[in-house]
Amino acid sequence: xxxxxxxxxxxxxxxxxxxxxxxxxxxxxxxxxxxxxxxxxxxxxxxxxxxxxxxxxxxxxxxxxxxxxxxxxxxxxxxxxxxxxxxxxxxxxxxxxxxxxxxxxxxxxxxxxxxxxxxxxxxxxxxxxxxxxxxxxxxxxxxxxxxxxxxxxxxxxxxxxxxxxxxxxxxxxxxxxxxxxxxxxxxxxxxxxxxxxxxxxxxxxxxxxxxxxxxxxxxxxxxxxxxxxxxxxxxxxxxxxxxxxxxxxxxxxxxxxxxxxxxxxxxxxxxxxxxxxxxxxxxxxxxxxxxxxxxxxxxxxxxxxxxxxxxxxxxxxxxxxxxxxxxxxxxxxxxxxxxxxxxxxxxxxxxxxxxxxxxxxxxxxxxxxxxxxxxxxxxxxxxxxxxxxxxxxxxxxxxxxxxxxxxxxxxxxxxxxxxxxxxxxx
Numbered sequence: 001x002x003x004x005x006x007x008x009x010x011x012x013x014x015x016x017x018x019x020x021x022x023x024x025x026x027x028x029x030x031x032x033x034x035x036x037x038x039x040x041x042x043x044x045x046x047x048x049x050x051x052x053x054x055x056x057x058x059x060x061x062x063x064x065x066x067x068x069x070x071x072x073x074x075x076x077x078x079x080x081x082x083x084x085x086x087x088x089x090x091x092x093x094x095x096x097x098x099x100x101x102x103x104x105x106x107x108x109x110x111x112x113x114x115x116x117x118x119x120x121x122x123x124x125x126x127x128x129x130x131x132x133x134x135x136x137x138x139x140x141x142x143x144x145x146x147x148x149x150x151x152x153x154x155x156x157x158x159x160x161x162x163x164x165x166x167x168x169x170x171x172x173x174x175x176x177x178x179x180x181x182x183x184x185x186x187x188x189x190x191x192x193x194x195x196x197x198x199x200x201x202x203x204x205x206x207x208x209x210x211x212x213x214x215x216x217x218x219x220x221x222x223x224x225x226x227x228x229x230x231x232x233x234x235x236x237x238x239x240x241x242x243x244x245x246x247x248x249x250x251x252x253x254x255x256x257x258x259x260x261x262x263x264x265x266x267x268x269x270x271x272x273x274x275x276x277x278x279x280x281x282x283x284x285x286x287x288x289x290x291x292x293x294x295x296x297x298x299x300x301x302x303x304x305x306x307x308x309x310x311x312x313x314x315x316x317x318x319x320x321x322x323x324x325x326x327x328x329x330x331x332x333x334x335x336x337x338x339x340x341x342x343x344x345x346x347x348x349x350x351x352x353x354x355x356x357x358x359x360x361x362x363x364x365x366x367x368x369x370x371x372x373x374x375x376x377x378x379x380x381x382x383x384x385x386x387x388x389x390x391x392x393x394x395x396x397x398x399x400x401x402x403x404x405x406x407x408x409x410x411x412x413x414x415x416x417x418x419x420x421x422x423x424x425x426x
Contacts, residue, residue: 084175085150086142088112089167092177097136097157101128112177120182134158137165140191147171148178153188158217162187202232213237221249260355262374264304266362269377275365276300285361290336300361302344303354309340312351328363328370331356 088111095107105124108114114122121127135158143164144151151166161184168179196204202224212218219237223230235247270276276285282303283295294310302308313335318325321334335353342349359370366373 083145083147083150085148085167085169086145088169088175088177089150089152089165092167092180093137093139096127096131099128099131099136104128111174112180116177116179118181118183121180134161137163148175153185153191154182155191160187160193162191198226198231205232206234209234209236219247220253221247221251223249257352257355259374262377263355263358263362263370265377266366266370266373267300267304267358270362270365271300276361278304282357282361285364286332286357289332291338294336294338294340297340298344298357300358303358303361306348306350306354307346308344308351308354309342309347309349310351310354310357311335311338311341313353313356328356328359332360 091107092112095104098104101124104127108124114124117127119126120130134156136156137154138157140153140155140162142150142152144166148171149166149168151164154163154165155161156163163182164185165182166180167177169175170178205222205224209218209222213236219239221235222232224232233249235249235251237247239245239247239251267276271278278299278301280300281296282298282300283289283292286295289295298308298310303310313331317334325331325334331353335356362373363370
């Protein structure tokens with residue numbers, strides 16, 4: 001019997017940092033990899049978690065290029081103002097997009113009790129978190145407009161992600177908000193980006209990258225490949241702000257929890273090779289694991305699916321000992337005595353520690369250092385730039401003013417992204 005396992009990832013790792021990479025979906029056979037720099041200094045530790053994006057192309061600021069407008073979504077319509085619900089929605093959207101605490105609080109006190117809102121905007125801090133993560137919303141189309149109910153499709157200003165918002169208001173003056181819901185949705189057919197030629201798609205990508213760089217929302221390297229060959233490879237922004245060192249295609253980036261994919265692949269390779277089973281308890285492999293209850297109850301499947309109840313690594317213990325945590329064994333030593341936070345199985349709870357345990361099990365069963373295992377799964381490949389004659393391969397060096405920083409997606413801030421439901425269920 002084959003086990004089918006979904007490896008959950010944080011929403012911020014599923015989307016490019018403010019760059020509308022969905023544009024490239026308009027080109028047949030294209031794959032895309034984007035690496036972004038969440039800190040000012042690149043990682044240089046050999047064999048660590050850095051990603052080698054390759055070498056051979058210069059850096060670029062991604063200036064505006066002809067053809068970029070082909071990717072633009074039609075200009076959003078203005079909200080109809082004739083109905084009370086529509087007027088109230090327009091008032092909320094204006095206050096939300098302003099992104100100012102005082103403005104938003106004044107609006108809510110006057111017209112929109114937070115108790116009427118879904119969890120995503122259920123409080124000023126969560127609402128401002130959503131505002132920071134999305135950059136605000138643009139109205140794309142009105143789906144329903146009556147005296148007491150307004151529903152619309154919105155687009156995040158910092159990405160091509162769409163959302164549906166529904167507002168219901170009291171029938172009597174002053175038409176205060178009685179119910180409000182918002183959540184991400186798949187792109188409807190009538191709002192999809194129109195198919196483009198390869199050259200236009202690359203031009204549109206460069207324009208979007210330039211916009212993100214100018215707005216200080218992106219620094220990193222972007223690679224687009226078609227049929228296994230790069231057709232776009234450029235680096236943007238600074239790897240080290242203090243030293244004014246630019247990002248290059250061979251700059252190593254911290255890739256955060258994307259490592260979990262490699263850990264999961266290494267685990268399932270052991271399962272495929274009959275060295276391990278997904279129902280194997282932790283204690284069967286790590287026989288000296290300190291907490292025997294955890295060792296007996298938590299299985300490989302629980303670790304892979306974030307349902308093991310083992311807790312995470314962040315907190316006072318991590319703050320006190322983080323400089324001592326050099327190996328996977330160091331993590332097990334520090335956290336291995338803890339009891340379960342809940343019984344393994346039904347509850348999903350994102351945990352870095354569970355994948356530390358996965359790495360420890362992989363080392364034990366694979367009889368190989370974790371980093372050596374990963375290197376066999378992801379062999380080092382150096383990307384090469386497209387031919388110099390390509391219309392989309394030219395670039396210029398970034399100036400200090402275009403140095404950017406990666407931003408957290410709102411997925412870690414509010415439930416808009418991390419509400420444990422698929423987009424089709426929203």
